[in-house]
Structure formats: structure tokens, C-alpha cells
Amino acid sequence: MNGRSIYMDHIAGTPVASEVLEAMMPFLVEHFGNPASIHHLGEAPQDAIFRARSQTAALIGAEPEEIIFTSGGTEANNLAIKGVAFQRMSQGRHLVVSAIEHYSVLYAAKALERFGFEITLVPVDEHGVVDPDDVKKAMRPDTVLVSIMHANNEVGTIQSLADIASVVHEGGALLHTDAIASVGRIPVHVQELGVDLLSLAANQFNGPKGVGALYCRKGTSLWPLFHGGGQEDGRRTGTENVAGIVGLGAAAERVRGRLTQKMERCARLEKLLRDRIAQTIEEVRFNGHPHRHIPGWVNVSIRYVEGEALLLHMDLRGICVAGASACMSITAKASHVLEAMGLLGDGAFGTLLFTLDEDNTEDEVHQAVETLGAVVSRLRSMSPLYATRAAS
Template identity: 50%
Template sequence: MSLPVYLDYNATTPVAPEVLEAMEPFLRGQFGNPSSAHAYGAQAADAVAKARRQVAGLIGAHEREMVFTGCATEANNLAIAGAAWARSEKGRHLITSTIEHPSVAAPFRRLQAQGWEVTVLPVDAYGRVDPANLAAALRPDTVLVSVMHANNEVGTIQPVAEMARLARRHGALFHTDAAQSVGKIVVNVDELAVDLLTLAGHKFYAPKGVGALYVRTGTPLTPVLVGAGQEHRLRPGTENVPCIVGLGSAAESARRMLPELSRQLRRVRDTLHDGLLEAVAGLALNGHPVERLPNTLNVSFPDVSGRDLLAHVEAVAASVGSACHEDEDTVSGVLAAMGISLLRARGAIRLSTGRFTTVEQAREACNSLVAAWRSLARAAHP
């Protein structure tokens, strides 16, 4: 039996062939510890240094500003808790948004339980934070603002540059979780004016289990983990050299392929969307129609449950929302925050294309989804 069309690239991506090739020597003979003071260690240290330059180059950073982590969740925790702890003498007020990934929302809840005051900014019907709301929330004791760059469920891109400059004028640090945007659109830390930025390897064709945190020079940060002195003393532990090498290779590929890849992703996504619009009366787009990731399509089908729809389409692999809460039999909290009705949210699915998705696959997936929707709708209204 052939595998279904994969339309869940926002959950994870396959490892690209060139990434696997770059990693292979470090899974075989080149096994040294980068901290070792001999030839094997130097070989590994050189590979990590190269990867650091490659990842920094993708986002317009300096190599010394990159900290490798085990995943984006760890990077988010380091950015949020580390910045809050480092600046606690200035104040104990933090700001975030209502649509953040759990790896951002949970650290804020923990800090709130420890005595920090947290302001959670709302979003509009498209899932965007209004910078005016941030301006009104900023206070002299605000030490950190964290708003994601692009939403993982609906793809909406936030006005991060405008918000980061507002935060800077008030003396607050700005962190953005860019796990979903890096590798899909051009991301530059100076253009965004951020102090901290998170990225995830497995969202742009590197392996799972590796991420990175950009830390602008001069940004105060207290380590979350303690131990040895690796990663500028911010993330102790022996480096995962094969995965770091893979992350570097993926970053180099992304830098080389953008923005052509963005155009390809948009073309395939729009082929899928146009086909669904033509065949499904009442189909509703969730998220911003323009300011969203080029690969992300979140739509609500009328008269059916999104979960039921995907369960009846064996030819398509997709999701109803974030893979981090796929086991929860509830509607998306992101859609609820956008003010979308319970009925419409219930029919939502997320379709996310990737580097290896073709126009032909998009058409095939469209036909399968339409057929399943028609069957379920008929059963609901005989």
C-alpha cells in the first residue's frame, strides 16, 4: 500500500538527503568529543564551529550569538526563564500572547506561579497581536516580551519588528519563537530587532533533537541547566555533534534555497486551497489571508468534524492543529483565541506543505479530502 500524501510539515519534516550525508561521518568514524584536547576532539570542535557559522548565516547573526540546544522547547525555556531570572532586579513583569506554543506558555505559567506578573495579549480574528495592545501593556518593570514569529496552526505572521522596537524603547528584552518561520521565509534578527530567537532543526529538514537559541550580544541570560561550560556556559552538556552538523547543513540549504522555496511552497499550498474552495461550499480560511506562512493552510469544513474528516482520508497525512496537543479531543485554543465559533473550529484541519510536496500531490490530496467531506456531509444530512 502506498503511503499517504504528507501534509504535516509543520509537525515535522523529513531529513533532507544532503543533511543525512553531512551527518554520516559523525555517526561513524568521526566520534570525538569537542571538548577533548586531541585530534578527535579538534575534528568534532571544528564541525560544531562550522555548523554555528551556518546557522548564524541563515538568520543574519554572528556565530558567537548562537547557542545549540536539544530542541526548540529547551531554547524557549532558556530564553524565557533565563531572561526573567537575569533581570529580576529590574522588574518582575512579563508579557506574552494568547496563541503561543506550549513550550512558551508553560514557562510563563511557571514564572507566574513563582511570583512574576504576566500579561497575556489577545489576538484579532486573523490571529495577530495588535502592537498598540503591547504599547499599552509595557511598564517600567517589564523585563521580557515573548511573541511568536509565525503561528504553528494557522501560519499567521506577527508584526515582530514593530513590537520588538516598542519593547526596546521601554527597556524590555524581546524574544520570538521562530520555530515555524525559519526555513520557510527569510528571517533576519536585525530586521526583526529581537534580542532572543528560537529555531528548531526538525522544522526545516534537520533531524529531531536539535535546536538553537540566538542571543544578541550583551543580552543578559541566566542558565537554566548547570554543569560544565559548553555553549558559552549557557547550555552545559556534551554537544550532539551529528545533529548539530545536520542543523548546520539544513541551515546552509535553507539559506541557499530561499526565497525560491517560499514561492514553491506558496504555489503548492494555493493549488490545494483553490481546489478545496471550488469544491467545498462554505469552506472557511483560518488565519491571515496574506500575512501567513507560504506553506500553511488552515481551513474549516462545514458540517463535519476535522478529526472525523482526517480519519476518513487514508490518502492524506495531516492534523487538526499542533502535534503537541493532538491527543486532546478539544478544539484548538488558537482558534478560540481568534474568536472563531465552536462549530467552525470543530471542522478545522491544518494542511502544511513542504520542500518535497508537488502540485500533483496537492491535487490528489484535494480530491481525497473533498470525497471524504461529501461522504460525511451526506451521512450527517441524509
């Protein structure tokens, strides 16, 4: 590896911003009191959580009391899916989710089959877009919850949630959206999206790991995953991760003030990356919606090379990108997202996901593409498929 590494895997996590860390530190050290305590050491943590709740709410256009702090995005997704399902199971046991959901939605829904729930998967088109009409077709009188992600973590495609919300509410169900990839990267407003529940994670916008939130529209009740002392209005009990919550709030406020410039910068870097890849490497395919996607997302399939090998060779040269979704690396399966988009095809593609952030530079993009070009040439030179490609 030649010196410093180039990080283009921001969907897997982002570094904690210095001002976020600064906000957190007092709550790791001097303000160690329990927010539930009546004595004065409970006050600073209580006030800090109050402030973080407002900061988090402001990022998504919610009211502070609609924010439930969680231990991250996975908990938020599980709380939404299981919380609504268990709360409403006397009304019906049918859930609708899209085929390209993150596993923390897909598997949470699937796990409910043990309790007699049935799950219907909504398909997507070749760009990863859910058609609201397909949601309508999937719904039944006993549907209690629909969960359609806002922007897909792998291909970045953004859904038309407002249209989906109309359909879902007409059908008498609630709409949850996994907005973990989108919050902090594009404008997210719960009223405009029309959702009843929305998941977000601090680590996607320079906050700490281990903290996230579920937006839960006023009047929407959940069966809590955790019961106990009564924190978070009884919806998510347990002594608060005060430093983490403060970090989420600070990160939310930070990104809210810079979202427009961040999006512009990411879009510019993304265009450069796409153009340079297209110029440098033949037989590539960009996956995801051409326009409606998260700025900075480049999901590219490269013919005649193997994905795992690509990833490892890039890593050896100091360039951190993702293959499948970050959370999937440990299982190393083929992407269910590309499969749902009908793009797995003959399997003779290796796919990389570049997720750029504002801390990336044009220099890094040039270096990444040069490296990618060299790696692809090398891998193709060893590939029997590439050698005989004229025949195919």
C-alpha cells in the first residue's frame, strides 16, 4: 500500500467529525450522571438529551417527541417492523416490503413468520425503483405495515415515497422507511415523504457508531423491543447512551448546515468518477437510477472479472471500496439488490460500490480510477472468459 489509504466506502461508516467528538467528550468524562437521577448530576445529561432530540428532529422535519433514540439503524428498523407488527397483530398479520430492503428490514419481517405473519415482497425495475401500483397490488385488508426504503444502500436509488405513502394510507396500513443511507446525504422531510416511521443512523453522517433513531409519528404506537424503567417514553427503555445521543444530535446539526454544499461536492466527484471509469475501462455497467440516486454513489459492474478479487486487489493498493453492502461482507453472498433489479445475468461481472463523501478529493478519484484500470487489466489478462470474449 502506497502511504495513506483512500476511503470510498462511506456507506460502511464515516469518521466522527471533530466538532461531534468535542460535543460528546464531556458526557464520557465529567457528566457521567444518569439522566434518570433526581439529583443534580442527572441534569446535564437530561439537558443534553433534550437538545439532541431537537437537533435530530430538525434534520428530518419532525417534532422532538417523535424521535426515539436507538442503538443504531438495525435496531431502528427492527423496532419499526416488529414494534408495529406486534402492536397491531390483532388487526392483521400481513407485511409488505420491497425486494431490495436492507437485511435488517427483510430478515426482521421474515422472522415474524414464526408469529403467523405473511410477507409480500414488492419488485423493483431495472433501476431499483418501486412502482406505487405494485405496492397497491401487494396490499391486503390485513396489511398492517409497509416498509419501503428511502434510498437503497447499494445502488443509491431514491424512491418516490410520497406516492407510495398515499397508496399505503388508502389501504389503512402504516408506512415505514429505512432512510439510513439517505439521512444526512439528501434532504429528508417526514411530512413531505408522508411516512409514519423512519430509521436513521448517526454513523452515516459523521456521528458515532452505536446510535440511531426511529422517527415515530405522533399517535403511532409500538410494542417496545425493550421493556423496563421507562426511558424514551417507554418506547425504548434503558439507561441512555448519553455521549452517543449527544453525538447524533451534534452530527445532525452539523450536516443540516452543510447539506447543499455536501451534495454538490459529492455529485461533482461522482460525475468525475463515472466519466473516468467509463473512459478507462471497457465493458462496464453502472447500476442504479441514472438521476434519482444519492450523490456520490457509483455502483459499477465490470465484465470478465470477479468481484472479490477486484475488492482485494483494490484494498492491497490502499483503496477502500465495498463489494456487496457493508453489512453483507461477512456473509459474502451475491447482492439481492442487483438480483431483484434483474442484473445478476450470467454472473460474469464483478461489482464494486464507491460511496464518496465531501472529504474525498479529485486527486483521490483520479488515483482510484488509475488503480482500478490497472487491477482490471491484470485480472482480465488472467481470465479465460476475457480471452474468449469474441466468441460470446
